Amino acid sequence: MFGVELSLIWAVLIALAVFLYVVLDGFDLGVGILFPFAKDSKERDQMVAAIAPVWDGNETWLVLGGGGLLATFPKAYAALMPALYIPIGLMLMALIFRGVAFEFRHHGRQRGKRFWTIAFAGGSIAAAISQGFVLGGFIQGSDFLEGRFIGFPFDWLTPFSCVVAVGLTLGYGLLGATWLIFKTEGALLERARKWARRLAIAVGLAMAAVSLATLALNELVTERWGLSMYQIDWPTFARVAPLPILAAVLVALIWRAAAGRHALRPYLLSITLFATAYAGLAVSLWPFIVPYVMTPADAAAPDNALALMLAGALPLLLLIFAYTFYVYWVFRGKVAADASYH
Amino acid sequence: MEWDALLLSRIQFAFTIGFHIIFPAFTIGLASYLAVLEGLWLITRRDHFKNLYLFWVKIFALSFGMGVVSGVVMSYQFGTNWSAFSAYAGGVIGPLLAFEVLAAFFLEASFLGIMLFGWKRVGPGLHFFSTCMVALGTLISAFWILAANSWMQTPQGFAVGRDGSLVATDWLDVIFTPSFPSRLLHMTLAAYLTTAMVVAGAAAFGLLRGRANAENRTSLRMAVLMMAFVAPLQFVLGHESGMVALEHQPAKVAAMEGWWEEGPRKPTVLVGWPDEKSESNRFEIAIPESGNFIFGVPAEQSLPGLKKYEASERPPVAMTFWAFRIMVGMGVVMLALGVWGLVAWLAKRLDGARLYHRALVLAAPSGFVAVLAGWIAAEVGRQPYVIYGVMRTAEAVSPVGAGQVAGSLLAYMIVYAIVFSAGALYILRLMGAGPGPGEETPHARDRGPGDMLAAGLAPTAKIAPTSSQSE
Numbered sequence: 001m002f003g004v005e006l007s008l009i010w011a012v013l014i015a016l017a018v019f020l021y022v023v024l025d026g027f028d029l030g031v032g033i034l035f036p037f038a039k040d041s042k043e044r045d046q047m048v049a050a051i052a053p054v055w056d057g058n059e060t061w062l063v064l065g066g067g068g069l070l071a072t073f074p075k076a077y078a079a080l081m082p083a084l085y086i087p088i089g090l091m092l093m094a095l096i097f098r099g100v101a102f103e104f105r106h107h108g109r110q111r112g113k114r115f116w117t118i119a120f121a122g123g124s125i126a127a128a129i130s131q132g133f134v135l136g137g138f139i140q141g142s143d144f145l146e147g148r149f150i151g152f153p154f155d156w157l158t159p160f161s162c163v164v165a166v167g168l169t170l171g172y173g174l175l176g177a178t179w180l181i182f183k184t185e186g187a188l189l190e191r192a193r194k195w196a197r198r199l200a201i202a203v204g205l206a207m208a209a210v211s212l213a214t215l216a217l218n219e220l221v222t223e224r225w226g227l228s229m230y231q232i233d234w235p236t237f238a239r240v241a242p243l244p245i246l247a248a249v250l251v252a253l254i255w256r257a258a259a260g261r262h263a264l265r266p267y268l269l270s271i272t273l274f275a276t277a278y279a280g281l282a283v284s285l286w287p288f289i290v291p292y293v294m295t296p297a298d299a300a301a302p303d304n305a306l307a308l309m310l311a312g313a314l315p316l317l318l319l320i321f322a323y324t325f326y327v328y329w330v331f332r333g334k335v336a337a338d339a340s341y342h
Numbered sequence: 343m344e345w346d347a348l349l350l351s352r353i354q355f356a357f358t359i360g361f362h363i364i365f366p367a368f369t370i371g372l373a374s375y376l377a378v379l380e381g382l383w384l385i386t387r388r389d390h391f392k393n394l395y396l397f398w399v400k401i402f403a404l405s406f407g408m409g410v411v412s413g414v415v416m417s418y419q420f421g422t423n424w425s426a427f428s429a430y431a432g433g434v435i436g437p438l439l440a441f442e443v444l445a446a447f448f449l450e451a452s453f454l455g456i457m458l459f460g461w462k463r464v465g466p467g468l469h470f471f472s473t474c475m476v477a478l479g480t481l482i483s484a485f486w487i488l489a490a491n492s493w494m495q496t497p498q499g500f501a502v503g504r505d506g507s508l509v510a511t512d513w514l515d516v517i518f519t520p521s522f523p524s525r526l527l528h529m530t531l532a533a534y535l536t537t538a539m540v541v542a543g544a545a546a547f548g549l550l551r552g553r554a555n556a557e558n559r560t561s562l563r564m565a566v567l568m569m570a571f572v573a574p575l576q577f578v579l580g581h582e583s584g585m586v587a588l589e590h591q592p593a594k595v596a597a598m599e600g601w602w603e604e605g606p607r608k609p610t611v612l613v614g615w616p617d618e619k620s621e622s623n624r625f626e627i628a629i630p631e632s633g634n635f636i637f638g639v640p641a642e643q644s645l646p647g648l649k650k651y652e653a654s655e656r657p658p659v660a661m662t663f664w665a666f667r668i669m670v671g672m673g674v675v676m677l678a679l680g681v682w683g684l685v686a687w688l689a690k691r692l693d694g695a696r697l698y699h700r701a702l703v704l705a706a707p708s709g710f711v712a713v714l715a716g717w718i719a720a721e722v723g724r725q726p727y728v729i730y731g732v733m734r735t736a737e738a739v740s741p742v743g744a745g746q747v748a749g750s751l752l753a754y755m756i757v758y759a760i761v762f763s764a765g766a767l768y769i770l771r772l773m774g775a776g777p778g779p780g781e782e783t784p785h786a787r788d789r790g791p792g793d794m795l796a797a798g799l800a801p802t803a804k805i806a807p808t809s810s811q812s813e
Contacts, residue, residue, distance in 0.1 A: 052455075052458075052459060053455035053456070053458070053459040053460070054455055056407075056410060056451035056452075056454055056455065057448060057451040057452040057455065059410070059414065059451070060443065060447045060448050060451045062414060063413070063414055063417045063443050063447055064440070064443045064444065064447075064448075066414075066417035066418045066420075066421070067417050067436070067439045067440045067442070067443045068440050068443070069421075070417075070420055070421065070428055070432050070436040070439060070440070071432065071436030071437045071439060071440035072436070072440075074428050074429050074431075074432020074433055074436055074507070075429050075432075075507075077420075077421045077425070077428050077429075077432065078421060078425035078426065078428040078429035078432065078740075079425070079429075080421070081418065081420075081421025081422045081425055081428075081740070082421070082422060082425050082740040082741055082742045084422075085422050085740075085742050085746050085750070086746065086749075086750075088418055088421075088422055089422065089750045089753065092414060092415045092418060093753060093754070093757045095411060095414055096411040096412065096414075096415070096757055096758075096761060097757070097761070099407060099410060099411035099414075100407050100408055100411055100761050100764075100765065102407060103403050103404050103407045103768075104404075104407075104764055104765070104768065107404065107768035107771070107772075108764075108768070112764070116764075147429065148425075148741050149425075149740075149741055149742075150741065153742070153743060153745070153746050301432060301433035301436060301437075302433045302503055302509040302510070304509070304510055304513070305433045305434070305436065305437050305509075305510060308437055308510075308513055309437050309440060312437075312441055312444065312445075313440075313444055316441075316444040316445055317444070320444070320448045320452075323448075323449070323452050323453070323475075324448070324452055327452045327453070327455050327456060330455075330456055330460055330463050330464060331455065331459065331460075331463065
């Protein structure tokens with residue numbers, strides 16, 4: 001189509017869906033991650049009220065990630081999922097706990113409410129950590145033979161994936177804190193500003209750690225960035241250097257904006273920071289959809305499936321954007337300080 | 343039987359999908375019911391419709407939440423546990439599943455927010471529109487998931503591609519397989535009946551407790567109408583589905599009917615125990631020579647028998663046989679209760695028929711039992727294939743170890759047991775209190791800007807006695 005491979009178009013679209021998932025569900029997972037740091041039950045109710053009408057739509061991007069990957073890159077889906085069996089399973093179970101907690105917290109009485117409050121926080125944190133392990137396991141690559149996973153069940157668990165897991169959890173926390181800056185007022189708003197400032201620094205450090213560790217993973221990545229243990233290939237590095245520089249600037253900007261009077265800016269800057277990290281990842285892993293073994297063309301579904309999907313997905317995605325925007329518009333504005341979930 | 347990754351993955355899939363299907367089966371029906379209630383309220387402006395809506399929408403929120411989280415699991419399990427299936431058939435079946443997400447899940451999830459939290463944010467018309475969009479989403483979702491499953495039951499419109507995996511040759515053939523229309527309607531009506539049984543049970547419980555308010559009396563009548571008119575229709579659709587299976591999956595039909603010998607003038611086996619070793623039914627009670635009549639074919643026409651198929655090509659017979667009987671039995675119960683209710687209604691004794699009310703409370707879960715049994719019959723009956731006649735279930739499994747699958751299965755069982763018990767407790771608590779005048783909106787204590795709808799709802803200011811909020 002227009003001289004561009006369908007598989008390439010779909011690789012971009014799937015990457016976009018995953019990115020939307022990360023920045024959208026990221027903020028509501030992040031609110032759960034920050035739950036333990038809230039002052040009291042009233043403040044937690046306020047935090048939930050800031051995400052309750054939209055979390056379900058946000059999580060649907062994850063379902064699209066799974067279903068879309070199956071539809072467009074079945075071989076990548078079939079290779080990756082068994083390799084990441086355990087962290088995916090943990091993520092799903094964590095998401096179950098936090099997902100039902102939205103309603104259950106409201107219906108539980110004293111002990112029930114406490115249990116589902118802990119389940120919401122614990123589930124959000126566990127989901128973020130598991131997703132970090134999935135991401136780490138994905139980046140570091142696994143052993144495949146003819147598209148089948150042939151490694152061991154715990155191959156994904158490495159020091160590298162642990163750093164990624166911590167980094168992603170902090171990142172979601174940052175999205176959550178900046179979302180709370182946007183949606184809340186009063187004492188909680190002040191607290192959220194403090195959280196956002198600390199988390200911005202922590203995320204900056206974690207991103208640096210993950211970036212450096214990624215360089216050591218694979219020769220391809222080293223070459224891409226022009227950085228190795230022994231020498232720096234300046235021309236290559238100069239081309240990609242804007243990314244880490246931009247990331248550092250963004251961290252500083254978030255740190256400043258979180259303290260100021262801005263409502264939405266800290267969240268938008270945090271999204272941009274995630275986009276920078278995402279671009280860095282793309283630079284490292286291009287052109288692989290299953291790192292170091294499978295390109296989009298290798299893993300793609302037959303062309304007629306990709307074409308059908310594209311014809312259906314483009315109008316549907318426009319429609320989804322339209323009503324998603326409408327729902328966010330309906331629930332615009334700050335959550336009142338005396339708001340509760342129901 | 344070896345406890346390998348295959349068997350454990352099958353158990354895990356059966357367990358997680360069985361747990362999941364309970365919720366869509368209920369929420370598909372409930373979403374449509376809510377749309378009807380809100381529509382009736384907007385037209386008539388009679389309070390009990392609004393109260394019923396506000397009551398059931400809380401139960402909808404709980405059930406829908408459990409449906410969502412157990413559904414996310416399904417979209418990844420095809421990869422974690424059935425990766426060989428995904429790699430082989432993903433190019434054909436994947437788009438059907440992806441369209442379910444794109445066309446249905448986003449619609450449901452987005453408008454659910456307005457449905458639950460938008461009472462004071464949008465006008466009544468837009469709120470009703472949101473309810474309708476959620477209901478529409480559940481139906482679109484049923485369309486695509488039944489299309490996908492029906493393709494696996496009666497696959498067509500595909501070929502084997504150059505790399506050995508499947509490729510579609512005609513998408514309309516892939517979506518509209520022979521078994522699809524009857525199965526889609528059968529499942530949709532099953533969802534409506536499931537909801538009707540729950541609504542009837544809750545209303546009957548309220549009446550038994552002496553709450554003969556307009557809410558309980560109205561919802562009981564609505565449910566009775568559904569039972570009396572949809573249950574018979576459901577038998578027709580089930581029969582239609584059986585006829586398709588007779589043509590495309592004769593071994594499944596033979597197992598459902600408990601037929602071992604192929605031949606004409608088949609009996610209708612009412613009960614018995616199909617014994618795979620002796621290839622016969624033990625303790626059989628049958629109506630001789632009525633099978634052909636039930637299938638609507640001439641008495642001399644030959645009907646399938648299991649012995650025609652190698653043992654390795656047969657589904658587990660007893661499970662298919664009994665699941666089918668349980669489903670039909672539940673259908674008979676619903677039909678009988680529908681007729682009973684209609685007669686009591688015509689005799690103007692519906693509100694005082696205590697025995698009938700007790701029967702309804704007892705039969706409240708009958709829809710869930712029927713849906714589960716029906717799906718077991720459908721899915722066990724098409725074994726040993728995951729794609730009928732094309733791919734065996736044994737070939738579909740992921741290259742993962744039994745230990746991992748055993749671990750995840752155990753973990754799912756624990757997680758689902760906790761979540762299900764809590765959810766059931768909260769739903770039953772709400773149902774026990776029942777709907778009544780002055781029902782609160784789902785987030786009554788939220789003081790959002792713009793009180794448009796609340797302005798039109800003066801009586802909501804009262805605190806409902808049903809409220810069980812703490813803190």
